[in-house]
Amino acid sequence: MSDFIAPADEAGVVAAIQSAIAAREPLSIEGNGSKRGLLRPVQAARGLTTRGLTGITLYKPTELVLSARAGTPMPEIEATLAERGQMLAPEPPDMRGIFGVAEPATIGGLVATNLSGPRRITVGSVRDHLLGIRFVNGAGEVIRSGGRVLKNVTGLDLCKLLAGSHGTLGVLTEVTMKVLPAAEASATLAIAVPDLAAGVKALSAGLTSPFGVTGAALRIDPHGATALLRLEDLSESVRYRGARLREDLASFGDVSLIEDSAGLWRGIRDAEPLGAAEEDAIWRLSVRPSAAPALAAALQAAFGARLLLDWGGGLIWVAGPATEAAHAAVMAATAAARGSFTLFRAPAPMRAALPVMPPEAPALAAIAARVQAALDPFGLFNPGRMRSRP
Amino acid sequence: MISLPPPKPEILARRDAIVAELHALLPADAVIHEALRMRPYETDGLSAYRQMPLAVVLPSTTDQVAAVMRYCHEQGIRVVPRGAGTSLSGGALPLEDAVVIGLMRMNRILEIDFDDRLAVVEAGVTNLGITKAVEHEGFFYAPDPSSQLACMIGGNVNMNSGGAHCLKYGVTANNLLGLKLVTPTGDIVEVGGDHLDSAGYDWLGLMTGSEGMLGIVTEVTVRILRGPEGARAMLAAFKGTEIAGQAVDAIIGSGIIPVALEFMDKPCIHACEAFAHAGYPLDAEAMLIIEVEGSVAEQDFLLHRIKEICARFDPISLKVATSVEESMAIWKGRKGAFGAVGRISPDYLCMDGTIPTGELPFVLKRIGEMSTQYGLQVANVFHAGDGNLHPLIMFDANDPASFHRAEAFGADILKLCVEVGGCLTGEHGVGVEKRDLMHVQFHPHELDQQRAIKTAFDPAWLLNPHKVFPLTEHA
Numbered sequence A: 001m002s003d004f005i006a007p008a009d010e011a012g013v014v015a016a017i018q019s020a021i022a023a024r025e026p027l028s029i030e031g032n033g034s035k036r037g038l039l040r041p042v043q044a045a046r047g048l049t050t051r052g053l054t055g056i057t058l059y060k061p062t063e064l065v066l067s068a069r070a071g072t073p074m075p076e077i078e079a080t081l082a083e084r085g086q087m088l089a090p091e092p093p094d095m096r097g098i099f100g101v102a103e104p105a106t107i108g109g110l111v112a113t114n115l116s117g118p119r120r121i122t123v124g125s126v127r128d129h130l131l132g133i134r135f136v137n138g139a140g141e142v143i144r145s146g147g148r149v150l151k152n153v154t155g156l157d158l159c160k161l162l163a164g165s166h167g168t169l170g171v172l173t174e175v176t177m178k179v180l181p182a183a184e185a186s187a188t189l190a191i192a193v194p195d196l197a198a199g200v201k202a203l204s205a206g207l208t209s210p211f212g213v214t215g216a217a218l219r220i221d222p223h224g225a226t227a228l229l230r231l232e233d234l235s236e237s238v239r240y241r242g243a244r245l246r247e248d249l250a251s252f253g254d255v256s257l258i259e260d261s262a263g264l265w266r267g268i269r270d271a272e273p274l275g276a277a278e279e280d281a282i283w284r285l286s287v288r289p290s291a292a293p294a295l296a297a298a299l300q301a302a303f304g305a306r307l308l309l310d311w312g313g314g315l316i317w318v319a320g321p322a323t324e325a326a327h328a329a330v331m332a333a334t335a336a337a338r339g340s341f342t343l344f345r346a347p348a349p350m351r352a353a354l355p356v357m358p359p360e361a362p363a364l365a366a367i368a369a370r371v372q373a374a375l376d377p378f379g380l381f382n383p384g385r386m387r388s389r390p
Numbered sequence B: 001m002i003s004l005p006p007p008k009p010e011i012l013a014r015r016d017a018i019v020a021e022l023h024a025l026l027p028a029d030a031v032i033h034e035a036l037r038m039r040p041y042e043t044d045g046l047s048a049y050r051q052m053p054l055a056v057v058l059p060s061t062t063d064q065v066a067a068v069m070r071y072c073h074e075q076g077i078r079v080v081p082r083g084a085g086t087s088l089s090g091g092a093l094p095l096e097d098a099v100v101i102g103l104m105r106m107n108r109i110l111e112i113d114f115d116d117r118l119a120v121v122e123a124g125v126t127n128l129g130i131t132k133a134v135e136h137e138g139f140f141y142a143p144d145p146s147s148q149l150a151c152m153i154g155g156n157v158n159m160n161s162g163g164a165h166c167l168k169y170g171v172t173a174n175n176l177l178g179l180k181l182v183t184p185t186g187d188i189v190e191v192g193g194d195h196l197d198s199a200g201y202d203w204l205g206l207m208t209g210s211e212g213m214l215g216i217v218t219e220v221t222v223r224i225l226r227g228p229e230g231a232r233a234m235l236a237a238f239k240g241t242e243i244a245g246q247a248v249d250a251i252i253g254s255g256i257i258p259v260a261l262e263f264m265d266k267p268c269i270h271a272c273e274a275f276a277h278a279g280y281p282l283d284a285e286a287m288l289i290i291e292v293e294g295s296v297a298e299q300d301f302l303l304h305r306i307k308e309i310c311a312r313f314d315p316i317s318l319k320v321a322t323s324v325e326e327s328m329a330i331w332k333g334r335k336g337a338f339g340a341v342g343r344i345s346p347d348y349l350c351m352d353g354t355i356p357t358g359e360l361p362f363v364l365k366r367i368g369e370m371s372t373q374y375g376l377q378v379a380n381v382f383h384a385g386d387g388n389l390h391p392l393i394m395f396d397a398n399d400p401a402s403f404h405r406a407e408a409f410g411a412d413i414l415k416l417c418v419e420v421g422g423c424l425t426g427e428h429g430v431g432v433e434k435r436d437l438m439h440v441q442f443h444p445h446e447l448d449q450q451r452a453i454k455t456a457f458d459p460a461w462l463l464n465p466h467k468v469f470p471l472t473e474h475a
């Protein structure tokens, strides 16, 4: 892409979109603007990046709320929150490792991808913590939805619609998030389990305990697997619950207590234990936890998939050869489990040729096309990013 | 008084034929058209507004809902979905030329899976019915509106209802996995699923809180949670609302998020005490109910910490429950708050704005001034942790002037909420009640953007066309 517009403010975004409307020229929408590896390649002559829209505009720790312009880098937001002992509870991953890029994600890119980490299983996703947005639609209008308060049901919830829409419905200029106190203490129980099925059962046992588990992942090792259950709370609680949970889980295998597990969960958050080779494709699957063992077995049989499970087995990271056959196996196995997938990382030709997410039922696809037209009437934003347009 | 879109004369004229055709689509007892039997459907929890519908249908399957929707779509007949009719914003108010689709016969629990922590239920299952079905295993469905005995999950989804415990567990939107629904054109579609975070647009999130304007929900897959080992409440009473607000800030600022944090002002304390004899301190200007969870030792520890924080704000009394019974006694007054106010004044309007919690003292002061100005009493009960206010404005329904003053008072409170950075409704929805105030919060083009999304789902504006948006040529 030769031409890149990097407005410094919202008015600049509006102006850029107005000229795109005038020229009827689609735009590739980017946060930190140096990544081309995302979902389907976009056909656009020009790019629009929100990296110039930076800065935290509101932070009220006792009201549990933070607003920032869309291009604010995530490390800046995380550092500001950490100073006051707070966090973005859904634990968004840092995907720089997986994609081999240097630039950190922006908060706008985070919302547009709705990527959540291990704590999602208990506290909800990024979109669950999204309180308000400002965005520019494809008619060049600034639209607000939600607000800066924790409870708000006024009108249709466009925050939910824009979250995870990958820049296809509007350009976010500012977002407001609910923030929460970071836990005083944490600890992790590691259970050596014979196989993946037993591991998912152990995770379920942890998640159906009354002890408020906030992370439930399964690392696949050469000779078995390790189920990991995290507790986070006041130190007294972590100590007490750790001991109780340990007793409850003893029947699943050897249990050990890891006192300092922050690094371990950072790794899981960023899918490091998946151990994907550089040339591997990566898929991210979401299924009902009890469906995970059969699905995993199918993928291991089909192409020797490498796996990492999170969310009690409900999130499956898969690495394997970047081939059509492997992709077909992922699609079939996910469909059989009635789950969802994204082709997360793959060479551009593969992403251009294959569906990067499950197809939508025809009745829903028709509504989707009309919703898209309602927000982006000239089809300017990231054409073809999520699905090939008819 | 609220205005409704003019009925379509051609539909009214065909009423008998329409009733007969609906009969042909549904089981014999599923169509109601006699005035006497339609009477219960003419209003909802906002009983000041009433309107008899064209007919009422009570389908018992998704296919029947789809058949009715296809028929109404073809014939251009308006449709109003209805759950239990407990909406406080007139969300279920019918139209003279509309068919009400009542979901109450779709009340089966289809699946419960404790290991996967989900339940699949039909739209007419009550909120409490879900918890009742899973509590023998120690599980519960988290959002707990005070109306939970009656209100239905389909209504909860469409209003994105909250409850006293949503500070910790979130509102309806945060506790759903998937929906089956019938589109305005009569197609059956599924959104979300039995897993988290589907790729693609978040239809589940958009549908939640859409107030019956985008589709008829027939099945809901909810997350169920294992309950904590136990829970206990404490009560803290203060000399002023401002200082009580500071105590709330201090608790949250300390890093503790209690599972519930409820606020009552003096008139509300008095009303509830007279009703429930819960032992509330009558000399307090403001009172907090704070609940924590965990083992008994954890509860002791947390309540001790919170008590220490509250002690810094010169409290009139601090009472920590020492048993489940004492906890229930503390909650009894709060849970009966609406009923208690109802005993003082049979008619009241329950408002539902949200404000940034830091604005609480200012907003309560302004509400007090307005109460004098309008000559109407008001009691405030309030989800303090999340800033969701419920001022209860008392009036006399036999005196139309008093009702109009109450409405104007309510509108002023909501405008104030928006002015200080909040919103018109935190959990009760816009419905017809707050429809004409939407311009206070949104610019015209922002409302048009939302309308365009409604049009994408419902091109002919047949489904609940008189809700949420100020009336236009659409409706």
Ligand SMILES: Cc1cc2nc3c(=O)[nH]c(=O)nc-3n(C[C@H](O)[C@H](O)[C@H](O)COP(=O)(O)OP(=O)(O)OC[C@H]3O[C@@H](n4cnc5c(N)ncnc54)[C@H](O)[C@@H]3O)c2cc1C
Binding pocket: A028, A029, A030, A031, A032, A033, A034, A035, A036, A037, A038, A039, A050, A070, A071, A093, A094, A095, A096, A099, A101, A104, A105, A106, A107, A108, A109, A110, A111, A112, A113, A115, A166, A167, A168, A170, A171, A172, A173, A342, A343, A344, A345, A382, A385
């Ligand atoms: C399916 C998937 C594939 C991914 N592939 C890659 C990859 O190939 N390379 C990589 O480095 N990271 C990738 N990521 C990680 C992701 O980009 C980062 O985790 C981060 O959340 C976004 O980074 P960013 O802010 O730089 O946005 P970008 O990576 O520039 O954009 C991410 C997405 O969000 C949209 N977007 C960004 N900002 C805005 C905005 N202000 N308004 C509207 N839409 C916006 C973009 O159009 C794009 O679709 C991927 C994530 C997902 C979910």
Ligand SMILES: Cc1cc2nc3c(=O)[nH]c(=O)nc-3n(C[C@H](O)[C@H](O)[C@H](O)COP(=O)(O)OP(=O)(O)OC[C@H]3O[C@@H](n4cnc5c(N)ncnc54)[C@H](O)[C@@H]3O)c2cc1C
Binding pocket: B044, B045, B080, B081, B082, B083, B084, B085, B086, B087, B088, B090, B091, B092, B103, B123, B144, B145, B146, B147, B150, B151, B152, B153, B154, B155, B156, B157, B158, B159, B160, B161, B162, B163, B164, B211, B212, B213, B215, B216, B217, B218, B338, B427, B428, B464, B467
């Ligand atoms: C005493 C009392 C206390 C209350 N306390 C709370 C509270 O604590 N928190 C709270 O959030 N609310 C509360 N409410 C408000 C009300 O109970 C909620 O809004 C509830 O979710 C409504 O559910 P319902 O089944 O009664 O729906 P209804 O009132 O019948 O309908 C509500 C809306 O949803 C639509 N609808 C209903 N079912 C469907 C469906 N299946 N498909 C599509 N659209 C549908 C209707 O058209 C309407 O717009 C209270 C109400 C009362 C009377």
